[in-house]
Amino acid sequence: MSRDSRLSQASRDPKWIQWILIGITVGFVTLFLILPLGVIFWEAFRKGLKTFAIALSDRNARSAIGLTLLATAICVPLNMVFGLAAAWATTKYSFPGKSLLISIIDLPFAISPVIAGLMLILLYGIHGWFGAALQSMGLQVIFAVPGVVLATIFVTVPFVARELIPVMQEQGSEQEWAAISLGASAWQTFTKVTLPNIFLPLLYGVLLCTARAMGEFGAVSVVSSNIRGLTNTIPLQIDALYNDYNAPAAFALASILATLSIITLLAKSWLESKIEHRSKESEEIQ
């Protein structure tokens, strides 16, 4: 609000330029973001609520929702614990190879999901490094549920760590040292001092991780056999329905995931305004 008035004459663009640039922005965002979002709900409910309900109560759709929830329920807690451990290790201590470790944590973001799936096939496929050994133990990974879970984990490893590392870097360790010197145990220090300080970014990281875990397509489609009712997650089921020319059912499932991404966006702007509010408050105190 106040920024516009703070801009001096020198930094203020002529009104007509403002209008053109705002117009381009609104047009671009409408064409590429608002329309795609709107069309999902339009297509999902166009044939009425009944078609929507039937599409969701379909046996294969329910099984896809179940598998997605299962994979997410395994993946998110693991990556959350990893994110906390990785952020603690890389921000509270210095050790050789630290920045290399942080770069490696970020690697899944730079690797195409399809290539990630390929890597898992090379490891756990029948001719893979561990494939034969696991097979003889009666455990099939590729083209089965464990492969779907592993692929989901791979693409979401960095999410929580990425949100926590910069925040914990900035906070330093003084508060933890104070707690320890007052006689708190390591666990008490972590739960009573560190955790409250990083609660919001942790929540946001978990949310991003959940949204991506439920929505991952490329990596999962490579390692899943795409058998309906068995190894199909929601995105794979959407793909299958769409290829069957059953667009209303595909969009009905898609609208669930789209709702989840809207919640993610809302949570993000809420968290940002909260963090902004906090930093303003601390500025005022100083």
Add this chain to the structure above:
Amino acid sequence: MSAMRATQIRRLPGFGLTLGFTLFYVTLMIVIPIAALLLKASSISMEELVETFKTPRVQASLRLTFGASLLAATINTFFGFIAAWSLVRYRFVGRRLIDSLIDLPFAMPTAVSGIALMAIYAPTGIVGKHFLAWGIKTAISPLGVLIALIFIGFPFAVRTMQPAIEELELEAEQASASLGASRFQTFLRVTLPSLIPAALTGFTLALARALGEYGSVIFIAGNLPMRTEIASLLIVSRLDENDIVGACAIAVVMLASTFVLLLTIQGIQWWIERKTGRN
């Protein structure tokens, strides 16, 4: 102060536990899978590699993937700058809404984006039918691939330039104006140069994402061999044919070129920063 000294002598508890778990997890989940691909790729003979890349279908697919990704990243950098500038500098109705919508391609599952884009840009879609009236096919064509890659890369461009615009020193613009420069001259000579590093970062991130994109492209692309098949799709079809060597060859080339691109642009950025004396 004593705490500061203590950090140099002692460590907070948990070093072994957290670092141990981190290394274990990273090795199991990230390092071993990447090593598997690199080892497999290093066992591919030169003839097999040539065999894979000699086929016109692979060449057409690589041309499309790199061409469309470069073009999409360029378009995104241009429009991303306009959007970031408008969001930071101007106040208008719906600004906050648009600001939060920018991240939609991050948050939306790629398969969902894919069918949504197809629904809009298909010959019967609300946008596609108008373009078709002019004889332009916005889906099942290379243009469709481009549209999907623009969609997926846009937030990278906006979100890297936004903080850079926020941190611009307004004093420099004032000084330039007081020395008699017009608003346009100031923008061109003072403002724009200091945004180049951020623009390059946004360009690179959008490009890297586009090169590996799969879900949002395959629906709108139509996957016509020689015309609209992207590299990721070719990897998938090689796997479906049980041609692991072919899949690995394409994957390694894609992965290597992504990293070379990332490093090159990082190098350019480092050079610019050194030249302008900032860090």
